[in-house]
Amino acid sequence: MRRMKQKLNKWTTHIPIRWRLTLISLGLFTVLLSGLGTIILLMSEQALLNNQIDALHNEALLAVKGLRNHPFVLSKPPGPPEGQLSPALLSSLIVLGERLTSSNSDAIILSPSGTVMVPSNDFPLAPMPIRLSPAEIHQAMTDDSEGSKLVRDAHKLRQLVVLIPLVNDHQTVAILQISTPTSTIDEFITTLRFILLLGVGGALSIAIALTFPLIGTALRPLVEIERTSRYIAEERALSMRLCAPATNDEIGRLTLSFNQMVEQLETAFKRQKQFVSDASHELRTPLTVLRGSLEMLLIGVDRGDIETSRRLARSMSSEVLRMQRLVEDLLALTRLDEGRRAAREDIVNVRTIIDKVYDQAQQLARGQDIRSDVAANIFSVRADPDRLQQILLNIVENAVKYTATDGCVKLVACNGVDNTVVIEVRDNGKGIPAEALPHVFDRFYRVDSARSRIAPQRIGGSGLGLAIAKELIEAQGGTITIDSIFGQGTTVTIRLHAVTNDVEVTPQSL
Ligand SMILES: Nc1ncnc2c1ncn2[C@@H]1O[C@H](COP(=O)(O)OP(=O)(O)OP(=O)(O)O)[C@@H](O)[C@H]1O
Ligand SMILES: [Mg+2]
Structure with a gap:
């Protein structure tokens, strides 16, 4: 049984969705139409039978009223049975039976x-007489069928039997049984069933003709999304997009999301490529310097001069340090890209951090005036203290790097609006040109990359410091912005969520 179920499941999952939807909708349609048709048939049949019962009752009433002296009334419910009948009553009953027997109906008189008591007379074309058992008569008289019953005669034809008590002087003297074939009703119901079947068939054919192409459309x-995604996967054609949808339904939104996803993938792919090429480019410079210095040592350029060999060794050491820092920065960025956010999140005393960075x-x-100004009521922040100190140090390092020796670098911390703590690093150095400002948080971006790496000053780094700072601050729920006026100075602003009632955590030494 379970295996069969599994097979069925496997089979249904292989049917194309368009067929599945068509089959489901047609199945539901068939069930609904069949149900409706059955209800119409049953209600029509019942209405026609009730009509027939009323007609037989009226016929009986007319026949009873036409009897001389009006010996009976038709009663419902029947009165108590009368034991012995007078000859006059008996002859009235015989007359009644004769009058109600015709080519369309048969009447007999039963005792209570x-x-x-009076069998049906031999009317030539009268329907087949019906004989009910006393139990059937009792049941028909007592249930809520109004004394009527549907039975099959000896020829297996359906007949409607109506039982009417005849009451004289408050006593039931007899039961009038009139039976009539339901052939007219049956014919009508057969015709109606045929018409309904035709209607259901026609409606289903129209539904099939419309549903399949509609679902296909x-x-x-x-189908287009499936084809495109397969093509993108096989050909790595990340620049491909789906046609913009005209509708704002589920499929329209799916198309938009799909395009967004491919765009993000394309950006990530390009970014990764750019990252690898920038990283290799950054590593190439120190490696070239290292190789040059080593070759000079190998061919004995120093000629035994200890001072020359030391100078070459110092240059090699600084290149190794440069590479070490670059590799550490790359590692930090890779971790951030992988979603490994700040390792710790503690309540950090801002004053303690600023004091450490100040030192x-x-x-x-290199002669610049370093100042610090922390508000007396400064709140603590929730952050990784080591990371925060490292970020601030990177920003201060920039400020010192790009400020003249007689300039000033200031660390400011105060409470901001909306429960934040604002930390600023201000300098009055050379500033950043307006067109370069939007890019300073990009990886490997340097305002003046050509000049900044020229020896011997080589003040420029690899352009990763602010990119790492931004990712780390945002990972801790904060924001970092930069304002600068070229030639006048730069201010880097960090905003972090403030916490009150704190437990102080100081950073470990970097
Ligand atoms: N305070 C500042 N004054 C002037 N220019 C700045 C300042 N801070 C950053 N910049 C400019 O923004 C660029 C990017 O800074 P970032 O810290 O990311 O890189 P970097 O300092 O060059 O290298 P790294 O930090 O990786 O050693 C710098 O190259 C520099 O041109
Ligand atoms: Mg820097």
């Missing part, structure tokens, strides 16, 4: 106990 964008900035300064 169900035995035949509705699913066409899906380190004093050592980096």
Whole structure:
């Protein structure tokens, strides 16, 4: 059984979605139309039978009223049975039976106990007489069928039997049984069934003719998406897009999301390529310098001069340090790209961090005036203290690098609006041109890349410091912005969520 179910499941999952939808909708349509047809048939049949019952009752009433002296009334419910009948009553019953027997109906008179008192007379074309058992008579008289019953006669034809108690002086003297074939009703119902079948068949044919192409049209964008995604996967054609949808339904939104996803993939792919090429390019310069210095040492350029060999060794050491830092930065960015956010998130005392960065900035300064100004009521922040100190140090390092020796670098921290803490690093150095400002957070971007790497100053780094700072600050739920006026100075602003009622965590030494 389970295996069969599995096979069925496997089979259904292989049917194209367009067929599945067509089959499901047609199945539902068939069930609904069949149900509706059955209800119409049953209700029509019941209405016609009720009509027939009323007609037989009226016929009986007319016949009873036409009897001399009006010996009976038709009663419902029947009165108590009368034991012995007078000859006058008996002859009235015989007359009644004769009058109600015709080519269309047969009438017999039964005693209250169900035995035949007056059998049907031999009318030539009268329908087949019906004999009910006393139990059937009792059931028909007592249930809510209004004394009627549908039975099959000896020729297997359906007949409607109506039982009407005849009451004289509050006592049931007899039961009038009139039976009539339901052939007219049956014929009508057969014709109606045929018409309904034709209608259902016709409606289903129209539904098939319309549903299949309609579903096909509705699913066409899906087929297009499937084809395009396969092509993109096989050919790596990430520049390909689906045609913009005209509708704003599920398929329209799916197309938009698909295009967005491919665009993001394309950007990520390009970015990765650019990253690898920039990283190799950055590594090539120090490696070339290293190789040059080593070759000079190997061919004995120093000629035994200890000072020359030291100078070459110092140059090699600084290139190795440069490469080490670059590799560390690349590693940090890779981790951030992988989604490995800040390792720790603690409540950090901002004053402690600023003091530490201030001390380190004093050592980096080449004569610049380093100042720090932290608000007395400064809130703490939730962050990774080591990372925060590293970010601030990178920004201060930039400020020191790009500020003249008689310039000034200032660290400012205060509470901002919306429960934030604002940390600023201001300098009055050379500033950044307006056109370069939007790019300073890009990886490997340097404002003046050609000049900044020219020896011997080589003040420029690899252009990763601000990119890493931005990713790290955003990973901690904060923001970082840069404002600069070319020739006047630069301000880098960090905003972090403030926390109150804190437990202080100080950074470990970097
Ligand atoms: N305070 C500043 N004053 C002037 N220019 C700045 C300042 N800070 C950053 N810049 C410019 O923005 C560029 C990008 O800075 P970023 O810190 O990302 O790289 P970098 O300092 O060159 O290298 P790295 O930080 O990787 O050693 C710098 O090359 C520099 O041109
Ligand atoms: Mg830097």
